Amino acid sequence: xxxxxxxxxxxKHETSSFKRAFxxxxxxxxxxxxxxxxxxxxxxxxxSFDRILRAAAEPQNWLTYSGGVxxxxxxxxxxxxxxxxxxxxxxxxxxxxxxxxFEATPLVVDxxxxxxxxPNDLVALDAATGRVFWTYPYAPxxxxxxxxxxxxxxxxxxxxxxxxxxxDGHLLAIDAKxxxxxxxxxxxxxxxxxxYGFTVAPLVVxxxxxxxxxxxxxxxxxxxxxxDARTGKEAWRFNxxxxxxxxxxDTWAGNSWQSGGASVWVTGSYDPDLNLTYWGxxxxxxxxxxxxxxxxxLYSESVVALDADTGQLKWHFQFTPHxxxxxxxxxxxxxxxxxxxxxxxxxxxWANRNGLWYVLDRTNxxxxxxKPFVKVTWTSGVDDKGRPQNVVSPTAExxxxxxxxxxxxxxxxxxxxxxxxxxxxxxxxDTYSTYIRRPVExxxxxxxxxxxxxxxxxxxxxxxxxNRRLPEDGYGAVQAFDPKTGEKKxxxxxxxxxxxxxxxxxxxxxxxxxxEGYFFALDARTGALLWRTSVGGAVSAAPMSFSVxxxxxxxxxxxxxxxxxxxx
Amino acid sequence: MKSREVGKFFMRTITGxxxxxxxxxxxxxxxxxxxxxxxxxAGGRLFTSxxxxxxxxxxxxxGGVNFSKGQFRRSTSDDDLVRVIMRGIPNTPMPPSSFxxxxxxxxxxxxxxxxxxxxxxxxxxxxxxxxxxxxxxxLTCHSVSGIGGRTGxxxxxxxxxxxxxxxxxxxxxxxxxxxxxxxSVRAVTRDGNTITGRLLNQDTxxxxxxxxxxxxxxxxxxxxxxxAVLKSSPMPSYRDKLNAQELADVVSYLASLRGRx
Numbered sequence: 001x002x003x004x005x006x007x008x009x010x011x012k013h014e015t016s017s018f019k020r021a022f023x024x025x026x027x028x029x030x031x032x033x034x035x036x037x038x039x040x041x042x043x044x045x046x047x048s049f050d051r052i053l054r055a056a057a058e059p060q061n062w063l064t065y066s067g068g069v070x071x072x073x074x075x076x077x078x079x080x081x082x083x084x085x086x087x088x089x090x091x092x093x094x095x096x097x098x099x100x101x102f103e104a105t106p107l108v109v110d111x112x113x114x115x116x117x118x119p120n121d122l123v124a125l126d127a128a129t130g131r132v133f134w135t136y137p138y139a140p141x142x143x144x145x146x147x148x149x150x151x152x153x154x155x156x157x158x159x160x161x162x163x164x165x166x167x168d169g170h171l172l173a174i175d176a177k178x179x180x181x182x183x184x185x186x187x188x189x190x191x192x193x194x195x196y197g198f199t200v201a202p203l204v205v206x207x208x209x210x211x212x213x214x215x216x217x218x219x220x221x222x223x224x225x226x227x228d229a230r231t232g233k234e235a236w237r238f239n240x241x242x243x244x245x246x247x248x249x250d251t252w253a254g255n256s257w258q259s260g261g262a263s264v265w266v267t268g269s270y271d272p273d274l275n276l277t278y279w280g281x282x283x284x285x286x287x288x289x290x291x292x293x294x295x296x297x298l299y300s301e302s303v304v305a306l307d308a309d310t311g312q313l314k315w316h317f318q319f320t321p322h323x324x325x326x327x328x329x330x331x332x333x334x335x336x337x338x339x340x341x342x343x344x345x346x347x348x349x350w351a352n353r354n355g356l357w358y359v360l361d362r363t364n365x366x367x368x369x370x371k372p373f374v375k376v377t378w379t380s381g382v383d384d385k386g387r388p389q390n391v392v393s394p395t396a397e398x399x400x401x402x403x404x405x406x407x408x409x410x411x412x413x414x415x416x417x418x419x420x421x422x423x424x425x426x427x428x429x430d431t432y433s434t435y436i437r438r439p440v441e442x443x444x445x446x447x448x449x450x451x452x453x454x455x456x457x458x459x460x461x462x463x464x465x466x467n468r469r470l471p472e473d474g475y476g477a478v479q480a481f482d483p484k485t486g487e488k489k490x491x492x493x494x495x496x497x498x499x500x501x502x503x504x505x506x507x508x509x510x511x512x513x514x515x516e517g518y519f520f521a522l523d524a525r526t527g528a529l530l531w532r533t534s535v536g537g538a539v540s541a542a543p544m545s546f547s548v549x550x551x552x553x554x555x556x557x558x559x560x561x562x563x564x565x566x567x568x
Numbered sequence: 569m570k571s572r573e574v575g576k577f578f579m580r581t582i583t584g585x586x587x588x589x590x591x592x593x594x595x596x597x598x599x600x601x602x603x604x605x606x607x608x609x610a611g612g613r614l615f616t617s618x619x620x621x622x623x624x625x626x627x628x629x630x631g632g633v634n635f636s637k638g639q640f641r642r643s644t645s646d647d648d649l650v651r652v653i654m655r656g657i658p659n660t661p662m663p664p665s666s667f668x669x670x671x672x673x674x675x676x677x678x679x680x681x682x683x684x685x686x687x688x689x690x691x692x693x694x695x696x697x698x699x700x701x702x703x704x705x706x707l708t709c710h711s712v713s714g715i716g717g718r719t720g721x722x723x724x725x726x727x728x729x730x731x732x733x734x735x736x737x738x739x740x741x742x743x744x745x746x747x748x749x750x751x752s753v754r755a756v757t758r759d760g761n762t763i764t765g766r767l768l769n770q771d772t773x774x775x776x777x778x779x780x781x782x783x784x785x786x787x788x789x790x791x792x793x794x795x796a797v798l799k800s801s802p803m804p805s806y807r808d809k810l811n812a813q814e815l816a817d818v819v820s821y822l823a824s825l826r827g828r829x
Contacts, residue, residue: 434617436617438618438666439666443664447664452621452622454617467771468749469748495772514772517771518772
């Protein structure tokens with residue numbers, strides 16, 4: 001186009017020398033443009049940490065587990081609207097060669113999707129068509145023993161390297177272009193035979209990759225580790241149970257800290273202004289009998305705020321001191337800047353498995369609000385510091401407790417929409433379990449839990465989707481709350497419970513699913529159902545959105561497959 | 569020591585029972601009555617609190633294992649089962665436990681009883697079949713090996729899944745304990761038609777049922793004026809319809825139904 005335009009204006013003054021000079025100059029310009037273009041393309045192909053911090057500026061991509069370091073699972077894309085969402089159609093399906101639960105949220109980077117086929121096969125696909133570029137297969141040790149499925153929740157990316165934790169305690173760096181292995185480290189020596197491993201999608205902060213270990217049902221001593229993204233070397237470690245001489249160690253009776261669990265299995269968040277990374281910590285072990293671990297059992301059932309460069313603890317808030325109900329506090333820390341009592345506040349929103357949702361000040365951990373979002377009987381409520389009051393304990397005869405062992409919510413991603421100002425929680429309404437206190441001794445590598453609570457309906461139904469849940473057994477819901485007031489705005493009821501996360505978008509849509517095998521869209525302001533489709537398998541993952549070819553897509557994993565939708 | 573001795577007693581009892589089963593031609597149903605009821609009851613409590621989370625209330629949630637059918641993956645003897653309960657199975661979700669061997673033995677007793685059915689004495693399965701097919705009119709709604717109605721649950725394998733005591737209770741008091749899969753639903757359409765049937769499945773938007781004409785129906789909840797999952801059974805009580813002997817006979821017949829030959 002440059003050459004044609006210039007030629008048109010100089011046709012009357014053509015000379016051969018001028019032609020030669022012109023051709024030469026065009027060649028130079030073209031060369032410069034080509035070089036500049038390749039540099040720009042190269043830079044763009046690199047997912048710098050600056051791009052991750054500014055993920056909202058490139059909503060066509062999905063660069064972290066929750067879509068950004070604030071973990072709001074909110075997409076700026078707005079092509080799909082409440083008015084046209086009824087025109088969504090299935091664009092493609094990826095069938096995983098795995099019968100494990102498909103819990104991963106994919107990443108999308110410049111038209112390429114990356115996801116994990118459970119337990120630990122990394123797959124690169126064309127985001128527009130679902131065709132596979134390459135697969136990196138990984139066979140974890142047969143000694144790996146994740147409590148609740150050989151699952152994986154996703155990946156992290158930095159530069160052109162993908163990072164995946166494995167259920168046998170390794171962290172892998174994989175070339176995003178070729179699927180080739182860059183490095184494979186056994187984090188902390190990796191002891192899958194003792195229950196250690198990774199199911200969490202890692203979080204990249206600056207030049208480090210942060211992961212935390214599962215094993216809360218095997219009496220591990222939990223930890224978070226930051227691994228140098230380039231070398232694979234451990235940069236810092238935070239033990240989620242303080243050792244002798246460390247602050248909080250005295251919250252564990254005797255030697256109980258050595259096998260106290262406090263695992264990590266859901267991805268944390270990061271505030272660049274504060275340089276703090278936030279992570280939820282799981283249950284103390286043994287799960288359902290706290291007799292041998294007298295005390296509050298820090299930092300189990302807490303959110304910890306760590307200096308991202310050093311791993312040093314800056315503050316913590318414990319939701320369920322001395323938990324005996326397996327109320328893992330591993331939920332996604334949702335960071336939101338909201339108005340609180342008339343002034344701007346850096347807040348953290350937290351829907352906890354214990355049935356209460358919280359608003360904290362994320363600069364210092366100050367408790368601002370804590371309210372039940374489901375029926376709660378294990379405590380009468382929290383005091384002005386957020387500490388639960390009148391906590392009951394399981395008995396030898398069995399005690400019925402609300403919420404049940406799967407909690408009021410669980411690891412399912414909530415969402416916050418800055419447009420609606422609402423916090424959306426996947427909820428198990430009015431569910432309960434009978435908890436029984438039974439003695440239990442620790443043996444390395446063996447389950448260290450106590451008596452498994454009895455639930456009226458099996459926590460996971462095998463086989464085809466047949467819903468045996470009766471109205472008196474509770475139900476599932478998406479609930480919307482206003483963090484500024486604590487007020488519940490609406491509730492979308494489901495007949496069965498839900499393991500699905502939630503995505504909200506800049507067009508005020510909300511996407512979610514459930515165990516019944518539906519994927520649906522709600523009006524984020526009212527909760528009204530706008531669209532639904534049957535995906536034929538339980539949703540045990542969270543939706544995400546991306547754009548490719550100029551068109552917004554929405555993806556959800558259900559059953560053993562990943563489904564991708566766009567407007568027809 | 570005390571619990572261990574108690575355990576040995578029960579182990580001897582149970583072993584004796586199985587020896588009896590092996591010797592007698594009367595079959596499993598007679599032999600299974602020899603379990604000590606109090607032991608089965610105690611084992612049942614432990615099973616309910618510790619085992620149902622993985623194995624399910626009928627012991628059929630783990631692949632290849634079905635306690636209600638006497639089906640085990642690795643164990644054959646009661647000693648094997650006690651060992652597995654106490655030590656677990658390494659590298660599988662089956663954990664070791666802190667049960668004494670006496671407690672473990674009670675669980676074995678209960679697990680064995682799941683397959684035995686606990687049929688009350690004095691019934692005759694042959695006579696029971698005659699009552700079932702005739703006077704009781706059970707085939708109007710239920711089927712056995714493909715013969716009979718389909719609106720009620722098929723009973724071809726009912727003896728493998730339900731203890732005799734439960735079967736008897738269902739005959740006398742059908743509303744007492746209706747399993748989720750046997751619930752009925754009543755729906756009224758917007759134009760006033762009432763539809764009732766056995767609820768096969770449900771979700772947020774739909775009900776799936778088999779109605780009284782054996783039609784498989786899917787109802788969109790949005791098209792209904794109202795609907796309710798019923799807590800009562802459409803089956804009549806046989807308390808005043810059958811005498812005690814007939815009742816025992818029918819229970820024996822039902823307990824003998826363990827799948828197609």
